[in-house]
Amino acid sequence: MMQQKQLERFFTIVAIAILFFCSYRAFAPLNTPNLNADRAIHVLMAADLKLPQDLYYWGQNRLGSIVPLLSAGLLTILPLSPVVAVSLVQYGLLLVGYLCFASLLRHNLSKVILAFAWFLPLPEFIELVYTGQPYAAQLAFLGMAIVLLNHLLSNLANLNQWQKHGLIVTTVLCLTVSLWASDFTVVTIGLLLWLVWNKTHSPLKVNKVGGWWHVSWNIRPELVTVMTTAFLGLSFIVFAKVATDLGGYSGSLFNFNSPTQVRTVMLRLATSLVHTLTFQTDPFKTVAAVLLLVALGYAVYLLWQQRLKRTSTDHALSEWFYVLGANAVLSVGMLILSQWVYQNDVNFRYFVVAYVSGWMAVLLLAEALTPVNAKRVQVLLLVAAIAGSLALPRYVFAREKPPATVETFRPLTQFAPAGVIGDYWMSYNVCSTDPIGLSCTPHDNQNRMSCSVTPLPLEKIQGVRCDRCAERALAADRILLAKDRWFDQFPDQTTQFGQCLVRVGEPFSVNKYQFALYYNRTRQQTNAVGQRFPTTGEGGDGIRR
Structure with a gap:
């Protein structure tokens, strides 16, 4: 017994x-x-x-x-x-x-x-x-x-x-x-x-x-x-x-x-x-x-x-x-x-x-x-x-299964350090592969697919889950835009959180997803004249109270 x-x-x-x-x-x-x-x-x-x-x-x-x-x-x-x-x-x-x-x-x-x-x-x-x-x-x-x-x-x-x-x-x-x-x-x-x-x-x-x-x-x-x-x-x-x-x-x-x-x-x-x-x-x-x-x-x-x-x-x-x-x-x-x-x-x-x-x-x-x-x-x-x-x-229960999401986006780590901007359901996913080298944020929901001729006042980061993540993404030398439901074609220019992003080169695919490389023109211009961005903890913390 x-x-x-x-x-x-x-x-x-x-x-x-x-x-x-x-x-x-x-x-x-x-x-x-x-x-x-x-x-x-x-x-x-x-x-x-x-x-x-x-x-x-x-x-x-x-x-x-x-x-x-x-x-x-x-x-x-x-x-x-x-x-x-x-x-x-x-x-x-x-x-x-x-x-x-x-x-x-x-x-x-x-x-x-x-x-x-x-x-x-x-x-x-x-x-x-x-x-x-x-x-x-x-x-x-x-x-x-x-x-x-x-x-x-x-x-x-x-x-x-x-x-x-x-x-x-x-x-x-x-x-x-x-x-x-x-x-x-x-x-x-x-x-x-x-x-x-x-x-x-x-x-x-x-x-x-x-x-x-x-x-x-x-x-x-x-x-x-x-x-x-x-x-x-x-x-x-x-x-x-x-x-x-x-x-x-x-x-x-x-x-x-x-x-x-x-x-x-x-x-x-x-x-x-x-x-x-x-x-x-x-x-x-x-x-x-x-x-x-x-x-x-x-x-x-x-x-x-x-x-x-x-x-x-x-x-x-x-x-x-x-x-x-x-x-x-x-x-x-x-x-x-x-x-x-x-x-x-x-x-x-x-x-x-x-x-x-x-x-x-x-x-x-x-x-x-x-x-x-x-x-x-x-x-x-x-x-x-x-x-x-x-x-x-x-x-x-199968011996073979679809590739893991973190492996799907693994090729993007070659761009690190870089920022990634996309639809909410896409952006944070990308960074799960390499959250140290990649900084991700959803877009600002303004759908501004062009940049103002006259530079706009710098905006506080708000309306996203992580303000500092958006700041790091915009501060990166290379910014990847992920195509999803927020636009049909990659624009030559787009304004995100008041900052002008300009496309560099042609879009490319990573598995079934499309990306394009951009740089932050506003930040380059601002750095040239010495203006500081409002950042978390410096009076522009972006916290909704």
Whole structure:
């Protein structure tokens, strides 16, 4: 029996390792053919991290810069390229998050199912593994907080004061980092507070004495530790939000919809569900959705029958089922109410935390069944998870895959040092190949395809995520313009941020993309007369206040 368990554990580890490797090979910034600007920005931030203004994702006060910060630290101790460092940090956080949540599961099969859902998720939730969203860092630190809290609550009577307070401080700090990564962690924090309240008994005492209700509050040392650590953590988050340079990309998940907008969001979600269940989308998605619903319904029915018959099982329904199940439901509810989700076409990338919490709740529900029934439900869930993974692009599982985005633009490094200006979705991508030698910025959206005869006053850089990146791009001796949707033909001259760029030579192609070389005539003329450009930190910081 012991040998069988060891063998089962070995194959479980091998399966998880294979799924992790497949995910890294397909979706890590170093390897993915689908790196876009939002995902590439973390690579650029790691190469040029400025604190405190870069404590959040460039140009906004949400999505804490945990991946760039850890990557920058890695770059100081290892001779890596920024894109390699970000890839290692991103997948390190993904692995930590997975291991933390998987530790709440008892069955090896449950852990394999979670690995499919985590490392190779349904395409709608693929942002879980990409760098453009906060989920890897958010879930890693949330998972660590849950593991620490679970250990604290399970061993409360056996811990000395130093151990208790150490665990409390570490747990609250992990929750702070998760909240820094995503404001949406506040929903889970509320549920964890509810769990602690129930498990440790409320310090709030209500008694009726002489016909009057008396309320007293027992200030325990542990409560003081929680409140002190939480105050320090929240102070840091407030400081980070105030210190961040905002570039017009700010928004909040907690601005709420009108009743009409709520109905619109619910209608879109219902329409998407109907399309999925009726084979109007990828058949693998339909199989995954149908099997998930069947498994959930079957598990609920079996648990109900189990309790009616008072069938004894080895383990009761975990308290984490209630926390994570409620987290999934409340997260969906909050997102339905969120105006930010409505404004972004109800994109499923915002539902990743609900997706992960839902999977965990269903797996914990299955583990509360009798061994035979648990195995039946887990088989359904395994097939559903595999079907969801098979809905991903075919190259994920193929021996050959399209070239990585960073390799696509590798030929441009011959121009370094150089600036690159293009459409938003193009420009930052180019620099991910060599963020040290190339300085990239989106164009200024003015569509001025000529230069003024009379030199214009020099403009402050504004309206882009990274002011200093635009300044460096315009200051380069060679500037590459990337052709995309902002013009049809390369102009002989164009004005960008008030500076005249003049084309040098003919356009050229790099793979399927077209570029042309320009020089900054305005800067040359200005340097000739000794006029200084307004730069960040010299009175023309370009910060929108």
